[in-house]
Amino acid sequence: MKNSALIKGTAAIAVGAALLLGGGGTLASWNASQTATPGTVVAGDLNVVADTGVWTDGANHTITNIANYRVVPGDKLTYTQVLNVTLTGDKMAATVAAEGTGAVNGFTAANVDVTGPVLTAGSPSAVVSGPLTTSGTVTATITFEFKSGTAGRSDVTKSYNFGNVAFTLNQIAPA
Template sequence: MKNKTMLKGAAAIALGGALLLGGGGTLAWWNAADSAAAGTIVAGDLNVEAAAGVWTDRAGSTIDISTYRVVPGDLLTYTQDLDVTLEGDKMAANLVAERTGAADGFDPASVTVSAPTLTVGGEAIENPLTTSQHVTASITFEFKSGTTARTDVGSSVDLGTVAFTLQQIQQPGLQ
């Protein structure tokens, strides 16, 4: 009789264990959840709007680039007013000249192209820009007087494609 009782007890324990493990039981890890108002992320803005640019010669006289014929010793300056929009925490950008390299027809042996000069209200500023502002950008093209023989005579380079571009960078000193 003792064996029968032990057998019934073991069967009851096994059945109870099976019920607990089989889905009707409470052998689960505790957990809880709650939510918080994390907020909204809003994207910043990087933009540049350009006014019509102006070409001038070494004397500062306005020229029509479509009809002007350069000669060695000429210095041409392209100046353009730009409305720069830089909105965002840690936003920074460099204002650079585009389409002014050797691949664009500017032979470094014959033409020196300067980096952009930037001013705000007549005061010189440096890259990188970190705030929205009205910027005047200038770049010079010096056609070297030491050009020999007939180098580049009759050459044509489309200066109408010169442009200023904002390139976002990581603001120096910030992570």
């Protein structure tokens, strides 16, 4: 019986060792873990919104309805459009442009002078010559002058349709 007990004891030790060395038990090994909190990435914003444009005459009086206003030689009219520009982003920069008036002109070219749109920004106001880097306002100005030297009945009942002006912001990719 002693041999049987000795054999059973030896077998039990062998099974225990096998379990520890095999997968049944564990041998100590170093292990560590850590979590990180990268945060949240938030996109910026690039937008342009036009206020209601205003026509004024040479005396700076507001013209409430340009379609009902009749120019005469010597009139100089100015259209002013304020653009609210949103530029949000750590490296945000954008160019601003005014494109086309789609003008349909019935006047004799020598009798009218049309300029613009000219874009200005800042205080004091300066012509936009480079990229914008902050939110703010940009002012677009268009002028129409019916020259005072227009002779006789030249250009009576003629019209000048400015059509549409498109104001475009284009982001400049960061360097």
